[in-house]
Amino acid sequence: MIKRALQPILQEKLSESKIVVLRGPRKAGRKTLLAEVLSEKSQQTITIDCADKKQRKTIAEVADFQTVTAGYSIIVLEEAQYLGQLQAIIDAVLANDAVENLVLCCSFEPALQEELWEALRYQGLELVLFPYSYPEMVQATGMGEEESEVERRLIFGYYPEIVADPQNAETLLIRLLEESVFTQLGAADRINKSEQLIQLLRLLAFNIGQAISYNELGGKCGLDNETVERYIQLLEKTQLLFVLPSYFNDHRYELKKSHTVYFVDNGLRNALIRQFQPLEFRNDLDLLWKNWVISERRKANSLAERNVASYFWKTHTKQEMDYIEVSETGINAYKMQWDKRKKIKIPASFTDYYPEIKTTGINRSTFLSLLTRK
DSSP, rough: OOOOOOOOHHHHHHHHSSEEEEEETTTTSHHHHHHTGGGGGGGEEEEEETTTTHHHHHTTSHHHHHHHHHOSSEEETTTGGTTTHHHHHHHHHTOOTTTTTEEEEEEEEEOOOHHHHHHHHHTEEEEEESSSHHHHHHHHHHHHHOOOOOOOOHHHHOOHHHHHHHHGGGHHHHHHHHHHHHSOOSSSOOOOOOOHHHHHHHHHHHTTOBBBBBHHHHHHOOHHHHHHHHHHHHHHHTTTEEEBBBOOOOTTTOOOSSSEEEEEEEHHHHHHHHHHOGGGGGHHHHHHHHHHHHHHHHHHHHTTTTEEEEEEBBTTTEEEEEEEEEEEEEEEEEESOOEEEEOOOOHHHHHHHOOTTTTEEEOOHHHHHHTOOO
């Protein structure tokens, strides 16, 4: 089994706090990780799968929940976002000294009181498990082996079952995509217009890293701009994709209200557009590279609990920086391309506008500097 870098962090949080939220996309390995962490306490643990209607019905009321979980000191609620009475259950657990831990294991952001969310996030008790990362695979297989697999990762990604069964990667990714998208998201959240949704997702997949307009996207897939924005926000909460806003300071020609979208995993992106050809037959190599590198950096930041804000920068004259990161240590901007033989050109207008920002080119040879940067 590939050891997850989040494991010691989860163990520490469980020892410090009564409630922990473990989020992440479906099939990223949350159940496997929890089973490993709680293996020595299996007799004390009860797991309830809230995606199962029968199991969910057994805890329909707080009194039912207390009856079902009586005698257990560790309670795991898988897909807890489906519980309409989740907040009431949490309140009951907080008042019960016999419960050592309540783990909310979710593939979609659960509806909790804002005050509770603030407390959990402030204390670092909301953890996110992504598909495998480059460093995790390096630790498992060695630097040389994983380095040789990078081209494959750009196409098929890092979901555990894809890594475990590469021969059936295409079939597994398409099935995983369907299970992740065409499902009820939370207790009160669902995407009903499946045909328009898949059109929207494919448009986003073809335009990763490009400045997008909700109006234009809506016009192409038959949705109004408010619905497009809501769908993208919901898909962010499922950890399938993430959005970067534009970085600007009222300089001439800068885009101010645009966004770029990236996918959490390259494999899902390629499954959407049904493109699994080797890199030498593709015309989207730089897009794949940007998605992979930025997603890997996002995993690293989440794991290190770094408080960063991420952006892109672009002008109406098509000058752009792919990724900008703002943290307490400063601001860094990155331009990315796969080919290490070509010099990466940093836009002169960016360095003129922002001489204080450090700029770096990231290619096939230099990506590790960004993934490991603190």
